Amino acid sequence: MESPYKGKTGLKRIWNAMLYSFDGFAAAFRHEDAFRQEVMLTLIMVPLALYLPVPGYAKAQMVASVLLVMIVELLNSGIEAVTDRVSLEDHSLAKRAKDLGSAAVMLSLINVTVVWLLAIFG
Numbered sequence: 169m170e171s172p173y174k175g176k177t178g179l180k181r182i183w184n185a186m187l188y189s190f191d192g193f194a195a196a197f198r199h200e201d202a203f204r205q206e207v208m209l210t211l212i213m214v215p216l217a218l219y220l221p222v223p224g225y226a227k228a229q230m231v232a233s234v235l236l237v238m239i240v241e242l243l244n245s246g247i248e249a250v251t252d253r254v255s256l257e258d259h260s261l262a263k264r265a266k267d268l269g270s271a272a273v274m275l276s277l278i279n280v281t282v283v284w285l286l287a288i289f290g
Contacts, residue, residue, distance in 0.1 A: 192242065196241075196242055196245055199245075200241070200245050202241055202245075202273070203238070203241050203242070203245060206237055206238050206241055207238070209234070209237075210234050210235070210237075210238060213230075213234045213280075214231050214234055217230035217231050217234070217284075217287075218231070220287075220288065222287050222288065226287035227287075229283050229287060230283055230284055230287050233276075233279050233280045233283040233284070234280060236276050236279065236280075237273070237276045237277055237279075237280055239276075240272050240273050240275075240276040241273055241276075243269065243272070244269035244270065244272060244273050247265055247266065247268075247269040248266055248269060251265050251266060
């Protein structure tokens with residue numbers, strides 16, 4: 169079965185995509201503690217990156233590394249939601265899916281640390 173929204177084109181499709189994105193941000197903020205924490209860190213770290221006396225390319229990498237954490241967290245939350253939708257019972261594949269998403273978030277957090285340390289002290 170195909171989505172009834174797939175036939176939309178042009179500005180209507182772009183408008184709908186934007187609204188779905190806002191719904192996604194709202195759902196993540198409402199239901200995901202980790203996402204709320206990362207939003208707070210982003211609100212601190214992005215202005216700090218722009219303020220620090222590092223070259224422009226370093227500022228861009230610092231901001232991008234912080235935004236990457238949020239992107240990966242959104243994808244991880246999506247994986248968790250779909251996994252829970254399919255079944256709440258313990259299953260090795262469900263655990264693997266959730267663990268892989270969590271590992272991706274951890275790698276993105278390590279990336280922030282490395283990028284920031286290299287930008288500031290490198």
